Structures are given as structure tokens and as C-alpha cells.
Amino acid sequence: MSNMIKTYVPVLTIAGSDSGGGAGIQADLKTFSALGCFGTSVITATTAQNTLGVKSIHDIPVQHIKEQLEAVLSDIRPKAIKIGMINRPEVVEVIVEALGQYPDIPVVFDPVMVATSGDRLIKEETVEVLKKELFPISHIITPNMDEAAVLIGKAVDSLPEMEKAASQLLTYGSAFVLVKGGHLNGDSVADVLCGHDGQMQVFKSEKITTGNVHGTGCTLSSAIAVFLAKGMEVEKAVELARNFVFQAIDAGKTVKTGQGSGPLNHFHQPKKMIIHELDQ
Template identity: 50%
Template sequence: MTTPIALTIAGSDSSGGAGVQADLKTFAALGVYGASVITALTAQNTMGVRGIHQVPAEFVTAQIDAVFSDLAVGAVKIGMVAELSIIDAIAAGLERWSPKHVVFDPVMVATSGDRLLAAEAVDALRTRLIPLASLITPNLPEAAALLDEPMASDEAAIESQGRRLLALGCQAVLIKGGHGQGSESIDYLVDVDSALVLAAPRIGTANTHGTGCSLSSAIAAELAKGEDVTSAVRNAKRWISAAIEAADRFTVGHGHGPVHHFHRFY
């Protein structure tokens, strides 16, 4: 039997709740073998980020080539990438190895609303990484930032932004509605043929650290197992909702704690 394998290309979170650590936990929780390419080391905890150490681009390339030359990678998840040289290294690696599925989570805007990337890096995301993606998973502020527009406030505007993001070259867009209002968290999956509204109850918890990382890696895990994009997104959304709902079983740190990746097991 073929072992499904997913690769995360992202930064490390020393507190274990987001980034590569969250991705590998997600892959394992969903029955997928996880490999990793680390783009940055962070000194962080549930209270915030204290420092970032970027990995040299040539070593990102070395990690990508080491993994792909040996492992049958079924899907790739890309997380936060902040430097032009690393964006170029990732894009070149994907072009060289041509993985079947690429899920790109364009982490650009902090929870505080601060922009995390310089304008030239945002341009590189648009022109180098998005055209290589099977699916991109921006939240509402990130979708707006990618298009250099105000944040969409209703369903028609969100779908319209999804269509314009598709025009950048990706195959599908999942605009995450966690920053919206109301009793439901509504995501919008847009591809060339359709727009699908995916609603789930909004869960009241402070323990949401790593939610976006974990959702995108869950989608990649489902794609690695052979699901199509729509089924992968549905399954991943169901799983992350349960992981958030179970987050308060944990007492981890003094800030925004992690979701419960292994809620199915303990």
C-alpha cells in the first residue's frame, strides 16, 4: 500500500502550536506521513513572537531537493515566507519537481492587522507562488491585501475577490471567514466553475493559535490521500472545527493556546 506523504514548507514555531510543528501534527492526526522544509526559526510562545531567524535560501533549496529526490510527495503546503530569495527558491523547487498538489497559505497580515510582508514580497507571492498553487487559502484581510483592495464585507464582494485571485493563476481559492461576524464562520471556495459556501458554527475560545496553519495543512493531507479539492476542503474544515472545539481541554501557556490536533485520540 502506498503511504500518503505531505510536505510542509514553512517556519518553525518553538511553542509548537503553529508553523511546521502544527503542520506535522495535522498530517499525523489525519494519517499522512509528514516531511518538512523549514524556512525560518522563530522564538515564540502563546503570547507572541520574540525573534525570527531566516534560513538561507540555498539551504531551503537543499531541503526541498533532499525531500523530493527520495520521498513520493503527494501534496505540498506552503506557509509564511517573508523574503524574496526564499520565495524564489521555493518557486524554483516546485517548478523543478512539479508536485501534483500545492496548498499555499499566504500569511501576510498579523492578527493585530499589521502587514507582515514588504510590498515587493507581496508582488513575488502574486507572480511566483500563486500561479503554482492548486489552492490558496487567504483569510479576508489577506485576500484584500493580495488585491490591494479594502476587505470584502458581504458574500458578493468575497466571491468577486475570489474570482480576481483566481485570475492570478491558481486553480482554486478558499477565502476564510474567521475574521467575519455572526454566529457562523463562513468560508468561500471559488474555482473556475463554481463558488461554494461552507459554514460552521463560530466557536468561542481563546485557544486558536495555529488555526490557519492547521487548516491548510489538513487540506494538503486530504489531497495527499487522494481527495479532490472540494472534498479535501470539506473534510479539513470539519476536522479543524472539532480541533478548535476541543482546544479548551488543553492548558498550554498564558496567551492564545493551540488547537487540539489529536482530539480524535485523547
């Protein structure tokens, strides 16, 4: 075994920081760790945030974001990249330029626009830039119903409308679109996956009654990135990521954290670090 080395599976998150620990960078890194990957991060903004809402947002200087990207990508090249909160057009441009040098790394983009509390997290002028520049380099985008509505300019509040929205969003250039239906009325949750092959796949699961859903979207997109990093196809990555989130919500449904919308239990599974054996 002397001629073998061990490495962790590295996954990068580019997103905002949640000081309350339930969403954003914090949720991403917890997800990577829980699923056996080594997480690296590029922070685009910090928030003064807790379970009750977002108090303020501090933008990280664009030059520093660029330097974070260069530092991570040049040394710990990720097997997949998750992108979350980007609230300024100039940040989009820096990210697209940097990732253009790594077209083989799958990108999971969660277009975070509104926090669970209802607080707006993105500037209006950024939306069009995201569609034009970031969607085309994304392997999969994962908007929820509200975000999909903002992106296509009309309400999305039923399963048929989610399917139409997924097809429309594909025209912006990503390989896949996953429209999340966590807010659908009824006893079940449905997510719609659509790809350029025309196949529409609907994933359904039981809706868990709980107030602890802060960071659900961040966790799902991060889990998808993990499974893509491990070499899985998108359909399987989405299926496994949804299972992980379902279990994390179920495990945390009776836990009290803060006075508002609490987090998931990311570490509900025994932690098993997954390694690759590489020839030296």
C-alpha cells in the same frame, strides 16, 4: 503478502517554525500525523514565538532552504505540498524553481502574512512576487480575510466581499481560491471556495467561542493537503479539512496553554495510520 510493501502517504510542508508549537511547521506536522500521513518539512525561517506573540524572526539561508528541498524531494516524494510562511522574494524563487520539476504534485499555499497576535510576518516586497510566481503553480490558495485584503488592495469584511475577492484572486493563476471568513461578525464562520469553472461554494459552520485559535489557518491548509494527497477532489478536501479544524478547535476550547492565544487540539481523533499497499 511477500510481494507487497507498505508505505505511508507522504506530505511536505514548506513553512516557518513556531517555537511555541501552535502554528507553522509544528502545526503542519501535527496535522499530517493526526490524519494518518507521514510529514516531511522544509523550514524557511525560525521564530522566537509563544502564545503572546512573535519576538523575532530568523531567516534560514536561501542555499540551505534549497538543500532541504532537494533532500526531501529526491528521496521522499510527497503526494501533496503545503506552503506557509515565505517572507523573502529570493525564497519564493528557490521554491518555484524546485517545484517546477514536480508539476503533478498539488500545492496548497497558505499566504501567511500576519500572525494571530497581529505581528507582521512577511516583507512588503514579497507580496507581489508571491502573486506573480507562486500563485500560478498553486492548486489552491487559502488566504483569510485580512490576507485577501492585502492581496487585492481593498477591505474584505463581508461575505459578498469575500466572494468578489475570491474571483479576483483567481486571476493570479491558481486553480482554486479559498477565502476564509473566521473573523466575520455573527454566530457563524463562512469560507468561500471559487474555481475557474465559475462555481462559487460557501461552507458555513458554527463559530466556537474560544481564545484558542492559534494555528487555525496552518492546520486547515495542512489538512487540505492531506486529503488531496489521498486523492480527493478539492471540494471534498476542503469540506473534510474544515470538519477536522472545527473538531480540533472544539476539543481544545477549554484547555489552557500559555498566557495568550492557545493552540488547537490536533489529536482529538483516535490516530489511525493510513497506508498504501503497493506492488513491489
